[in-house]
Amino acid sequence: MARTTPHDHPPAEEEPLYRRIATQLLGELREGRIPPGERLPGERRLAEHFGVSRETVRQALELLRRDGLVATDRRGSHATLSGLPVEAPASLAFPVGAAAAAPGTVARATVTWEPPPPDHAEVLGLAPGRPTLVHTYRYATADGRGLRTAVTSFSAVALAEVEELARYRDRADGTATAHLRRAYDWMRRAGLTLHHRDAITRLASTPSVRVTRQVHDQYARPLEITDLVVDAQKDALVYEFTLPGRAD
Template structure:
């Protein structure tokens, strides 16, 4: 899933994902409707090639709405110390199971002066409430970004 960097890390890739309870990065709090300095659940992902070259970093911050509505996310609060491994691959499934309809908005920009791109994902629910903000930075020379979409069947 996207919070982990859009795809599974390759076999030889070194990857790490953690969650912590902290003040979100600049720009995240405002988008998520959090008061300045208020901590929230923050997911961090990092991967590198076998030679140690950084390939991807991702930081995801969750809103108080997401934490209140999604039981599985709320459970991470007590163990979000930034040291243990985090498995949020099913995050969007959890949100849908909680009755939230998800609207994703992805913006892709070049990181000036580098061969990297930044993908900023904003996720809102059916009431236009912010749920998550993710910033993924990847080396466009070493990696590929693949988007897969599944369109639900008509009811």
């Protein structure tokens, strides 16, 4: 049973303690201490952090849930605030070909739970017709030029071991924005070593090129496959690689 401390119940004229804790927690979320979409610490750790009881933390979380600022599922609670994490993005960007937002450009990314393209299913070891998490990315200038589109399918292994990805299954209706910029960071944090292979081919009779990226883990298990198509008339693909330093 949750412990209740005397200061959890202030006089009626004062703001309830759980509201103050909710405000403090919301402030930390907005500062980016816990990036959007990532799981919050458990109630016990939050109680220790704020110096209150778990019951007070539970009430604060419920208040934030009612306001749509926190969501809870079987894996725990996580922030639903929009915005970018404060950490610098990894040089291995997701999806391959993702471009930085700039004035005069439009970027759109969504997720769906559906059967992937047949060639994706084969690479990922999925039975025909079996659904998985599919991410679609579209980028273009305001006049429609410089178009690049990417379709990514995730494997059952990725969804089983990377909780941040698995969390998207329940809201993969193709309507909400879901850039998943930190997908590779989430995979690494789950203990997966990433090996990627990019193949570039020019599409016949068009100025476009196709980039196909396959990502496996240290056990050669497939994690995701992405097909990127770029209108390459006046565009360029830039690949950045970081090599480990030599230990003397």
